[in-house]
Amino acid sequence: MSRTLILAIVIAAIGAGGYFYLNQPEPTPAERLETAAEEAAEAVTDAASSAQDAASDAVDAATEQAAEAASSLADQAADTAQEASDQVAALAGQGQELLNSWFQEGKLDPTNFDYDGIMASLQDSTLATDPKDQAIKIVNDIKDSPETIVQKIQELTNLLTQQ
Numbered sequence: 001m002s003r004t005l006i007l008a009i010v011i012a013a014i015g016a017g018g019y020f021y022l023n024q025p026e027p028t029p030a031e032r033l034e035t036a037a038e039e040a041a042e043a044v045t046d047a048a049s050s051a052q053d054a055a056s057d058a059v060d061a062a063t064e065q066a067a068e069a070a071s072s073l074a075d076q077a078a079d080t081a082q083e084a085s086d087q088v089a090a091l092a093g094q095g096q097e098l099l100n101s102w103f104q105e106g107k108l109d110p111t112n113f114d115y116d117g118i119m120a121s122l123q124d125s126t127l128a129t130d131p132k133d134q135a136i137k138i139v140n141d142i143k144d145s146p147e148t149i150v151q152k153i154q155e156l157t158n159l160l161t162q163q
Contacts, residue, residue, distance in 0.1 A: 094127055095135075095160025112151055115143050134159055 027035070098121060099108075107114035107121075118139050122132060135156060142152045 017146070020145055033054065034110065095131065095162065098127070099157060099160045108153060108156075111154070113142060113149060115139065131159060 041074035069154045083094045101121065102114075102118055105114075105117070106112050119136070121134055122139065126134070127134065138152050138159065142149050145152075
């Protein structure tokens with residue numbers, strides 16, 4: 001009998017719960033408005049959170065891209081600087097060779113000046129245009145004012161050895 005009694009109590013509880021559920025009153029307009037406001041607030045909070053997460057992700061991505069670009073530019077600048085340094089060293093070496101050959105061949109010293117020989121070797125040299133033009137100007141200055149040969153030899157030496 002106890003089983004039957006327990007079963008009857010369970011059925012009665014289910015019946016009572018169903019009755020109260022089906023007969024609960026309709027929510028009032030104020031309750032509906034309150035529920036809608038709560039749901040809207042939750043939706044706004046969720047949207048704000050999503051927007052904040054998206055903005056944070058975008059900032060992180062932009063920061064990473066900027067760092068990569070800066071690193072790339074730094075590498076390119078270092079490479080360019082090294083190339084320029086190598087070119088300056090090569091030019092200084094070419095200028096030094098020219099200068100040495102003029103001194104060894106006796107074309108350029110305070111007592112002897114071979115204008116034609118120096119000009120020919122300058123024209124045939126692989127010096128860059130700007131140093132070559134400056135050297136030609138100095139050699140022409142020596143030709144025009146032989147008394148300045150010592151000073152002009154020093155200018156020529158500084159130019160061709162990049163001192």
